[in-house]
Amino acid sequence: MRNSVYAALLIAASLAAGVAQAEVTSVKIGVLNDQSGVYAGLSGPGGVDAVKMAVEDFGGSIGSAKIEVVSADHQNKADVGSSIARQWFDQDHVDIIMDVPNSGVALAINDIAKEKNKIAIFSGPASSDLTGAKCSPSGIHWTYDTYALAKGTGSAITKSGGTTWFFLTADYAFGQALERDTAAVIEANGGKVLGEVRTPLASPDFSSFLLQAQGSGAKVIGLANAGGDTITSIKQAGEFGITAGGQKLAGLLVFISDIHALGLKAAQGLELTASFYWDLNDGTRAWSKRFFERNKTEPTMAQAGLYGATMHYLNAIKAVNTTDTAKVMAEMRKTPVNDFMTKNGSIREDGKLVRDMYLFEVKKPEESKGPWDYYKLVRQIPAEEVTRPLSESACPLVHKG
Amino acid sequence: MLQILQHISAPALFGQLLLGLINGAFYAMLSLGLAVIFGLLNIINFAHGALYMTGAFGAWLLLEKLGIGYWPALIISPLIIGCFGMAMERLLLKRIYKLDHLYGLLLTFGVALIIEGVFRNIYGVSGEAYDATPDLFRGGVNLGFMYLPLYRGWVVVASLVICLGTWFAIERTKLGAYLRAATENPQLVQAFGINVPRMITLTYGFGAALAAMAGVMAAPILHVNPIMGSDIIIVVFAVVVIGGMGSILGAVISGFGLGIVEGLTKYLYPEASTTVIFVVMAIVLLVKPAGLFGKAS
Numbered sequence: 001m002r003n004s005v006y007a008a009l010l011i012a013a014s015l016a017a018g019v020a021q022a023e024v025t026s027v028k029i030g031v032l033n034d035q036s037g038v039y040a041g042l043s044g045p046g047g048v049d050a051v052k053m054a055v056e057d058f059g060g061s062i063g064s065a066k067i068e069v070v071s072a073d074h075q076n077k078a079d080v081g082s083s084i085a086r087q088w089f090d091q092d093h094v095d096i097i098m099d100v101p102n103s104g105v106a107l108a109i110n111d112i113a114k115e116k117n118k119i120a121i122f123s124g125p126a127s128s129d130l131t132g133a134k135c136s137p138s139g140i141h142w143t144y145d146t147y148a149l150a151k152g153t154g155s156a157i158t159k160s161g162g163t164t165w166f167f168l169t170a171d172y173a174f175g176q177a178l179e180r181d182t183a184a185v186i187e188a189n190g191g192k193v194l195g196e197v198r199t200p201l202a203s204p205d206f207s208s209f210l211l212q213a214q215g216s217g218a219k220v221i222g223l224a225n226a227g228g229d230t231i232t233s234i235k236q237a238g239e240f241g242i243t244a245g246g247q248k249l250a251g252l253l254v255f256i257s258d259i260h261a262l263g264l265k266a267a268q269g270l271e272l273t274a275s276f277y278w279d280l281n282d283g284t285r286a287w288s289k290r291f292f293e294r295n296k297t298e299p300t301m302a303q304a305g306l307y308g309a310t311m312h313y314l315n316a317i318k319a320v321n322t323t324d325t326a327k328v329m330a331e332m333r334k335t336p337v338n339d340f341m342t343k344n345g346s347i348r349e350d351g352k353l354v355r356d357m358y359l360f361e362v363k364k365p366e367e368s369k370g371p372w373d374y375y376k377l378v379r380q381i382p383a384e385e386v387t388r389p390l391s392e393s394a395c396p397l398v399h400k401g
Numbered sequence: 402m403l404q405i406l407q408h409i410s411a412p413a414l415f416g417q418l419l420l421g422l423i424n425g426a427f428y429a430m431l432s433l434g435l436a437v438i439f440g441l442l443n444i445i446n447f448a449h450g451a452l453y454m455t456g457a458f459g460a461w462l463l464l465e466k467l468g469i470g471y472w473p474a475l476i477i478s479p480l481i482i483g484c485f486g487m488a489m490e491r492l493l494l495k496r497i498y499k500l501d502h503l504y505g506l507l508l509t510f511g512v513a514l515i516i517e518g519v520f521r522n523i524y525g526v527s528g529e530a531y532d533a534t535p536d537l538f539r540g541g542v543n544l545g546f547m548y549l550p551l552y553r554g555w556v557v558v559a560s561l562v563i564c565l566g567t568w569f570a571i572e573r574t575k576l577g578a579y580l581r582a583a584t585e586n587p588q589l590v591q592a593f594g595i596n597v598p599r600m601i602t603l604t605y606g607f608g609a610a611l612a613a614m615a616g617v618m619a620a621p622i623l624h625v626n627p628i629m630g631s632d633i634i635i636v637v638f639a640v641v642v643i644g645g646m647g648s649i650l651g652a653v654i655s656g657f658g659l660g661i662v663e664g665l666t667k668y669l670y671p672e673a674s675t676t677v678i679f680v681v682m683a684i685v686l687l688v689k690p691a692g693l694f695g696k697a698s
Binding site for chain 2: 036038197202208209211239262266
């Protein structure tokens with residue numbers, strides 16, 4: 001009798017020990033973004049490669065578990081993205097979904113990840129609702145958001161005399177969030193919004209919309225759009241003599257891939273807010289050089305963010321020795337983020353990565369030393385200026401004191 | 402609605418009408434090629450958008466690789482694409498003339514996907530800037546109600562000339578009469594000693610060249626990118642359906658007309674601007690199934 005009790009205790013103890021030391025058996029990262037449409041240039045295949053670089057630098061495995069990376073094209077459609085996400089989580093044992101540019105798709109993925117108790121780290125999308133009303137305990141918004149863009153670019157331009165605005169707004173979750181956040185900043189700084197026009201995503205021709213902006217007489221035309229739409233609007237604004245006529249363009253979300261496609265002649269003088277530029281310091285230059293060798297293009301902030309996010313995630317798994325969502329999230333929140341791009345970043349309870357941002361100005365053609373030498377730093381914006389205070393948060397997870 | 406009407410001001414309205422006309426110029430040029438190909442070959446050419454994109458890329462490549470400017474490119478690029486079109490007709494389309502329309506549609510759609518895929522693979526999707534607006538058309542004129550970039554003015558004029566020229570060639574010349582006769586009764590025309598297969602090959606080549614020329618003209622305005630063709634092809638198909646499949650004059654008139662309708666919608670209710678053409682298409686199909694200028698069969 002006594003022996004059997006001992007035996008039972010022994011088995012129980014060894015089982016408990018076994019649970020405590022549960023080895024990570026597999027890690028599978030799913031990168032979900034636009035691989036071929038208007039937003040493919042700002043992340044796309046390069047974003048997938050940034051994640052792969054992080055996995056390679058990490059060593060490719062955790063213990064005996066190999067780290068796998070899978071990727072898919074959501075085609076900027078929320079339903080396509082959702083069905084891929086469900087397939088990944090339900091059948092393909094994907095542990096985390098990353099990137100998801102296009103806020104419309106990202107908001108859908110955020111809900112699914114929450115429902116499945118899986119982690120989602122957003123690098124590409126912008127809507128500040130991801131950490132606002134639609135926040136999730138397992139969602140992290142990594143690289144930038146509409147609040148930061150509005151605070152950075154919106155307030156800089158309003159304070160320097162751009163007091164009246166007209167918006168060209170991409171007609172979906174992202175554009176609307178960006179317009180809303182920027183309008184709030186403009187009004188807080190004593191400026192005024194004269195009007196806006198909602199443009200369908202990926203319109204080939206912006207001239208009608210630009211003409212309305214021109215007719216409004218606003219000092220600043222705010223481009224609440226991204227990727228291909230931003231490129232088209234800036235190019236055609238030049239063609240229609242809008243910039244020459246004294247109105248200023250404010251690109252509220254501009255990626256370096258857009259500037260490269262536009263050329264400096266069309267883009268010069270543009271002010272923009274970003275969390276990363278390849279030529280900021282030795283650290284960014286060293287990493288970007290490696291990225292360039294693999295992808296033949298300098299990285300965008302969305303791509304650089306993906307590298308850092310992947311590293312942070314893998315380090316957290318290694319530290320807690322499990323892929324359990326709650327434990328990994330707790331570890332990621334506990335550990336400050338420090339890499340070539342992010343200094344002393346921290347993940348808040350609403351899922352926002354609190355980080356500094358930079359205000360850049362696009363160089364004139366004669367100031368540039370060659371391809372990709374595009375930005376000059378206007379100022380580094382401290383995190384507290386560009387992060388929505390928790391007291392203003394609409395996120396139900398935030399306990400207000 | 403009342404609120405919308407209150408916002409209308411005459412200068413802004415004229416501006417939008419003119420912009421609509423400019424976009425309509427592209428619709429007209431593209432739907433013209435489609436109508437010619439459908440009218441004479443009975444092929445629903447889904448590769449038209451891809452050929453348009455290839456034309457734009459042709460201009461960009463000529464400039465980047467060989468330093469050849471806009472004017473020569475306006476001739477060379479359509480010539481190359483026209484030859485490509487003829488090869489495609491000889492090698493592929495020729496084999497399916499006896500089959501249902503659907504096969505032609507599927508074949509050309511497949512070709513379009515392949516062409517786009519190849520360009521996407523090589524050049525990515527962000528596109529390339531084609532900065533070779535001829536000096537003659539740099540800058541613009543102030544028309545009082547709007548600032549018109551000279552280049553866009555040129556596009557409208559050139560498009561009108563091309564469209565009317567094509568219409569004239571097909572409806573009013575001897576060659577055009579042969580072509581029309583060949584579609585009615587190829588055996589009989591052949592019996593008169595006219596090489597009908599060669600004529601059909603040349604017609605497809607001409608349609609492809611028209612698409613490429615529209616592409617070259619679009620290059621300085623739009624961003625040259627691999628998906629520019631698939632963006633526009635659906636709209637252009639709607640234009641052809643509204644005008645009446647195979648009707649050349651119908652394609653031209655409805656191309657310009659729908660450009661204007663779209664321009665007005667962009668002004669009055671921008672959210673609907675990408676859908677309005679399809680609403681018009683649905684109405685036309687209900688009221689006049691053969692299209693505005695089509696002949697009911």
